[in-house]
Amino acid sequence: MALSLPGLLAEASPAEAPDLTRSLGGVFVLLPLGYLVLAKLRRRRATWPVVITGFGLVILTRIVGVDPAFVLTVIALLVLIWSVADGQLTRDRTLQMQALGFGVFAAVSFAGLAILTQEPTIAGYLVAAAWLAHGIWDLVHLKLDRVVAPSFAEWCAVIDILIAVQLVLLITA
Numbered sequence: 001m002a003l004s005l006p007g008l009l010a011e012a013s014p015a016e017a018p019d020l021t022r023s024l025g026g027v028f029v030l031l032p033l034g035y036l037v038l039a040k041l042r043r044r045r046a047t048w049p050v051v052i053t054g055f056g057l058v059i060l061t062r063i064v065g066v067d068p069a070f071v072l073t074v075i076a077l078l079v080l081i082w083s084v085a086d087g088q089l090t091r092d093r094t095l096q097m098q099a100l101g102f103g104v105f106a107a108v109s110f111a112g113l114a115i116l117t118q119e120p121t122i123a124g125y126l127v128a129a130a131w132l133a134h135g136i137w138d139l140v141h142l143k144l145d146r147v148v149a150p151s152f153a154e155w156c157a158v159i160d161i162l163i164a165v166q167l168v169l170l171i172t173a
Contacts, residue, residue, distance in 0.1 A: 025113040029072040032102040039098040047149035128167040135160030
């Protein structure tokens with residue numbers, strides 16, 4: 001099942017929930033990573049180029065058979081190391097908040113992926129919760145008019161919430 005609208009429109013069986021959980025959990029890290037990168041760069045106008053580059057990276061990792069969550073997490077760690085090295089992380093509260101957000105969101109998603117084979121239903125709910133929470137994160141950033149372009153915050157909030165609902169409906173079907 002595809003991410004976002006095609007996945008919402010396609011008929012899926014509950015048996016596909018673990019595969020969808022794995023897929024959505026793997027790409028989820030892209031969302032808080034984008035916020036982290038944009039906070040580091042302090043360039044809201046770079047939102048869509050960062051997002052498009054991120055999607056391209058996810059597609060590339062899937063083509064070559066590498067876990068996108070691993071690659072995206074390594075990139076986040078590199079951004080954080082860079083931020084520590086240049087001192088920005090210690091003095092920039094926005095970057096600190098995005099780093100914290102990345103950690104919390106990634107932890108919830110990774111917890112779901114970690115228990116997927118033993119507890120697929122709970123795993124699905126954890127991954128759905130991460131997507132829903134990020135949709136709320138988007139709305140907060142839209143309201144505060146910070147970090148990302150408003151057009152992205154709107155778009156991402158809708159997509160995140162729809163994906164969370166899609167996954168929960170599939171699990172409970």
